[in-house]
Amino acid sequence: MNAHAQIRAPHRLRFPDHPVAGKAGASFKPEHFDAIAEDSGFGGFFEVHAENYMGAGGPPHLALAAIRQRFPVSMHGVCMSIGGPQPLDEAHLARFAGVVERYEPALVSEHLAWSTHDDVFFSDLLPLPYTSATLDHVCAHVDQVQEAIGRRILMENPATYVLFAESTWSETDFIREMARRTGCGLLLDVNNVFVSATNHGFSATDYLDDFPLDLVGEIHLxxxxxxxxxxxxxxLIDTHDRPVPDPVWSLYETVIAHTGPVPTLVEWDSDIPDWHVLRAEAEAAGRILDRNASLAEARHGTVV
Structure with a gap:
């Protein structure tokens, strides 16, 4: 029987409190639903794009309600345009807050980027100049989002292909100050770091050395x-359409050695493979998390 036929979900549910700490997860794709429903061994979490669940009901909500009963969920926004100079779209923000309230995700995140101008929406997450004026409106927007959802949001570092001559802040200093002013957390996308470093000719390791890793609440690969x-x-183009490459795994291990086991999500958004392929990527991240958790426990238990 198709697993969808077994789901009977009301508009709102009170979901189990599934912990996300130390877990590795994968993007939830509807085409994987039946395979996930039959998979009793996956112990990770799933991330969904909030914009895919802003309708009132239908199959997307039935599937996500069933997933949320079994697994922790991370809610990731992709269209808020927090980095844009214009006011946030209040209707979109209200829908975003409604999805967060409906599904009680373990983590909520958005991008340090912009995607709208006047009434035009761009399908890309575009970079912004790192100036004091930009910082002011980004912080105002982050505050507005956190007020709307009633909780802390994690802001993701961008993948960039151009830099702005007028920037007066480094990206890491800009992100650090944004977090200090707003109290937001950070989502560290390690692939974005590698993409940007390669495109602009700087050291990804140096970038991570200067990144406020103590504020990272989730990692993307x-x-x-x-x-x-x-x-x-x-x-390099941040396509999310293939396995995590070796240099990104290497950077990730460096980060986890410093932070400990931060919840980690493997993104895969196009040319989507069978569920077992994506699960294997998540489990590779999980092994790194488990190994570093064991090392941390061993260090903590050592008597000097």
Missing amino acids: AGHDEQADDDGRPL
């Missing part, structure tokens, strides 16, 4: 496409 610009230099 993903794959990227390798291209070249018009001058033949490497150009």
Whole structure:
């Protein structure tokens, strides 16, 4: 029987309190629902894009309600345009807050980026100049979102392909100050760090050394496409359409050695493979988390 036929969900449910600490997860894709329903061994969590669940009901909500009964869920926004200079779309923010209230996710996140101008919506998460004026309106928007949802949000570092000459803050200092002013947490996308570092010719390791890792509440991993610009230099595109590459795994291990087992999500948003492939990527992250948790326990238990 199709697993969807077994679900009978009211508009609102009180969900079990599934802990997310120390777990690795995967993007939830509706085409994986039946495989996940039959999979009794997966112990991770799932992340969903909030915008996919802003309708009143239907199959998307039936599926997510069933997932949320069994697993922790991370709610990830992709259209808020928090980095844009214009006021936030209040209707969109209200829908976002409604989805958060409805599903009680363990984690809620959005992007340090913009995607709207006047009444035009762009399908990309676009970079912003790191200036004091930008910082002021970003912090105002973060405060507005946190007020609407009644909880702390995690803000994600961007993958970038251009830099702004007018920037007066480094990205890491900008992010640190944003978090200090608003009390938000951070979502560290390790693939984004590697993509940006390669595209702009800086050290990903140096970037991470200067990143406020103590504020990281979730980590993202993903794959990227390798291209070249018009001058033949490497150009990486954050595509989320393939396995996590070795350099990103290496950076991730470095981060986890410092932070301990932070909840980690493997993103895969196009050319989506069978569930067992995505599960294997999440479990690879889980092994790194478990190994570092064991090392931390051993260090804590050592008598000096």
